[in-house]
Structures are given as structure tokens and as C-alpha cells.
Amino acid sequence: MAKKITQNEFERVCAPGEIIVKEGSPGREMFIIRSGRVVISKRVGEREAELAVLGKGDFFGEMSLLEGQPRDATARAAADTKLLVIQPGGLLIRIRRDPTFAYEMLQKMSGRVRDLNAWLVRSMDTGETTKVPEATRTLVGFSLKGARED
Amino acid sequence: MRTDVREERLLVISDLHLGNPFSQASHTLGGFLEYALERRFNLVINGDGLEILQADIGTLAHASAGVVSGLRRLLEADRRVYYIVGNHDIALEHLIGSWMGDNICPFLNVRSGDQRIRIEHGHLYDPFFFKYPRLYEWVTKMAGPFLHVRPELYTFWIRYQQIKRGFASLVSRKGTQQPTPFHEGAEMLLKRGFDAVVFGHTHKPEDLPIAGGRYLNAGNWVKGGTYVEIDHGEVTLKRWDPKQLTG
Numbered sequence: 001m002a003k004k005i006t007q008n009e010f011e012r013v014c015a016p017g018e019i020i021v022k023e024g025s026p027g028r029e030m031f032i033i034r035s036g037r038v039v040i041s042k043r044v045g046e047r048e049a050e051l052a053v054l055g056k057g058d059f060f061g062e063m064s065l066l067e068g069q070p071r072d073a074t075a076r077a078a079a080d081t082k083l084l085v086i087q088p089g090g091l092l093i094r095i096r097r098d099p100t101f102a103y104e105m106l107q108k109m110s111g112r113v114r115d116l117n118a119w120l121v122r123s124m125d126t127g128e129t130t131k132v133p134e135a136t137r138t139l140v141g142f143s144l145k146g147a148r149e150d
Numbered sequence: 151m152r153t154d155v156r157e158e159r160l161l162v163i164s165d166l167h168l169g170n171p172f173s174q175a176s177h178t179l180g181g182f183l184e185y186a187l188e189r190r191f192n193l194v195i196n197g198d199g200l201e202i203l204q205a206d207i208g209t210l211a212h213a214s215a216g217v218v219s220g221l222r223r224l225l226e227a228d229r230r231v232y233y234i235v236g237n238h239d240i241a242l243e244h245l246i247g248s249w250m251g252d253n254i255c256p257f258l259n260v261r262s263g264d265q266r267i268r269i270e271h272g273h274l275y276d277p278f279f280f281k282y283p284r285l286y287e288w289v290t291k292m293a294g295p296f297l298h299v300r301p302e303l304y305t306f307w308i309r310y311q312q313i314k315r316g317f318a319s320l321v322s323r324k325g326t327q328q329p330t331p332f333h334e335g336a337e338m339l340l341k342r343g344f345d346a347v348v349f350g351h352t353h354k355p356e357d358l359p360i361a362g363g364r365y366l367n368a369g370n371w372v373k374g375g376t377y378v379e380i381d382h383g384e385v386t387l388k389r390w391d392p393k394q395l396t397g
Binding site for chain 1 (some may be wrong): 153257258259266270274333335338339341342343344
């Protein structure tokens with residue numbers, strides 16, 4: 001069920017268990033949780049691994065909005081949940097009127113890069129990973145040459 | 151830098167403008183800081199705590215000495231003090247940061263009880279500030295010397311703001327208070343999962359229901375003495391009375 005909030009944003013109400021977005025499916029909008037809870041999960045081999053449980057004020061789906069790529073994970077409502085749905089054009093208008101939202105998005109993505117850096121260093125230390133894919137190096141700002149010399 | 155915290159007991163004060171000739175904060179704030187210490191509250195200074203746009207560093211250092219001692223007593227008693235940057239103290243961000251460490255921030259998202267509260271100075275929603283930032287800074291700086299000669303000009307400015315708001319309400323179709331850009335900014339924040347939004351900047355204490363949540367303005371300590379108290383999720387706008395001190 002969707003209800004228009006402003007010209008650029010609308011509200012979606014989800015029942016417990018309802019799939020909001022499915023891994024691999026196309027999508028260009030992001031979501032902010034106005035109330036309720038959302039479980040983020042991802043397929044790992046044959047099983048579904050739970051990555052995070054998000055609550056009021058948290059957001060998800062921004063990767064598909066920013067890159068236009070299919071969903072990277074599945075999001076499912078874990079309770080009665082109200083979401084604010086934002087499209088790419090609407091994001092720019094929100095940032096113009098609510099500039100700290102951009103700051104919070106960057107903060108979250110910076111945290112992810114930091115976690116990924118730490119994971120990469122741990123994996124290389126334990127010998128699980130010796131070859132870092134180019135895309136990952138670009139993402140984490142890693143110098144492979146420097147890392148090898150270390 | 152921390153922008154997300156859990157705090158059960160918190161006091162929020164805005165717009166002290168320490169160093170500005172029209173500010174009475176250096177005389178009135180001491181008792182309030184003692185009250186925070188006595189009642190075991192943590193503290194948020196929600197922007198424009200220090201004045202550098204309209205005052206020189208010497209005047210600022212002199213005017214803030216007593217308040218800094220009060221803040222030090224809070225910190226020594228393991229109370230937390232957060233400093234949110236406003237538009238009159240942004241040039242001092244690095245200096246304040248060297249003292250406050252992680253607790254200086256551009257805004258603060260507080261979880262208290264089951265409530266999510268945004269505390270922010272609010273200058274980003276001031277149309278004059280974001281449309282004409284250079285002119286805003288120039289006009290504010292130019293007003294500085296006049297305020298040093300005639301501090302009562304501040305009272306005239308506040309009166310002018312009140313008349314302007316009253317006139318806008320009068321000519322509006324509904325004859326009621328029209329939403330200001332600050333109310334609209336708060337509404338944008340409330341729509342993304344906050345229960346209450348606390349601004350400063352306008353110097354006008356307010357408590358209004360907006361978009362299913364609440365907009366509060368902590369007012370000022372220039373001539374006033376209002377603050378917002380957050381106690382286990384309950385958010386209240388209050389006026390400081392020195393009789394609140396029991397010690």
C-alpha cells in the first residue's frame with residue numbers, strides 16, 4: 001500500500017514477513033524506516049544469511065538508487081513497518097531541503113568502507129585472500145603494491 | 151565525531167553568543183550549569199555558544215571564562231557535554247574540537263527512552279543564510295561594531311522579527327501562524343523517523359506539533375533563559391528559574 005507524502009516521496013506500509021525488495025531484482029528507489037523493523041539478508045550458497053536488522057530512522061536500498069544496479073540483498077519487514085520511499089530525483093530534492101541526510105548517508109557508506117578495509121586486512125593476514133580484485137581495491141582505496149610490500 | 155548517541159537525561163541550550171555585547175549568558179548560565187551537575191544531566195550546547203562573527207577573541211575569552219569553568223566541573227564529574235556547531239562559531243570549530251574531542255558535531259541524533267530526537271542548530275534552513283551566505287556573513291559582521299556601541303539594537307531586531315511574523319499571520323489567508331522554513335525543515339526530518347526535532351538559531355522558543363511529531367526551539371540565553379529537557383524520552387521546553395537550584 002502506497003500513500004503520497006510529497007511530490008517526490010511516498011509512504012509504503014508493509015505487513016510482517018512481507019518482502020520489500022528481493023536480491024537480484026531491479027529497483028531504483030531507497031527506503032527510510034519511519035516505524036517498524038526490517039531484516040536484510042543475502043544468499044550465501046544454499047542458505048540465506050542475515051546481515052542486519054534495521055529500525056526506525058535507518059535506511060537501505062541506496063546502492064541501487066545510486067548505481068542503478070539490481071538489489072544486492074533482500075529486505076523483509078520483521079514487524080508492521082512504514083517506509084518512506086525515495087526515487088533518485090526525490091533524493092536530490094530531499095538533500096536540498098534536508099542537507100544533513102546526505103551527511104548521514106556518507107557516514108554510513110564510509111563506515112562500510114572502513115569495515116571492508118578491516119576485513120580485507122584480516123583476510124590477507126590470515127592468508128585467506130592473497131589476490132584482491134581490482135574493483136575491491138578501488139572501493140576500499142587500497143594500494144595492492146603497498147599491501148604486498150608490507 | 152559522534153552523531154548518534156543514547157542519552158536518558160539531557161539538557162539542551164542554544165544561542166549563548168558568549169562574547170557578544172548583548173549576551174547576558176556569562177551572568178545567567180553559571181547557576182544553570184550547577185543545576186545540570188546537581189541533577190546529573192548531560193548537556194548539549196546547540197550552536198552559537200561562542201560568538202566570533204561579532205566579537206574579537208579577547209572579548210570572547212573574557213566573557214566565556216566563567217562558563218568554561220562550569221563546563222569543566224561537569225566534565226570532571228563525568229557528565230557529557232556535546233557541542234553542536236552553529237553559524238556564529240563555525241570559524242572556531244577546530245579550537246572547540248581540540249577541547250571537546252569526539253563530542254563536537256554538526257548535529258546530534260539522540261535515542262532517549264523509545265524516542266528518536268534530532269538536535270541541530272538550524273541555520274541550514276535559514277533562507278537568508280543558504281541563499282546569500284556571503285551577504286549574510288557580511289551583514290552579521292557589519293552589525294558587530296554597532297552592537298558594541300548600542301547593544302539594545304538586538305532588542306530592536308527581535309521586535310522587528312516579531313512584527314514581521316505577526317504581519318505575515320495577519321495577511322495570510324487562514325489568519326494563523328504560517329509555517330516558517332524552520333518548521334518545513336523540521337517536517338522533512340520528522341518524516342524520516344524522528345519523534346522530535348530541536349533547533350536553535352531563531353532565538354524564539356517554540357514547541358509545536360508538526361507532521362505527527364514535535365518541533366521545539368530551545369530559544370536563547372542572550373536575553374532569555376529557555377532550554378529543552380529530555381528525560382527518558384520525554385521532551386519538554388522549559389524556562390530557567392534560579393530557584394530550581396536547591397544546593
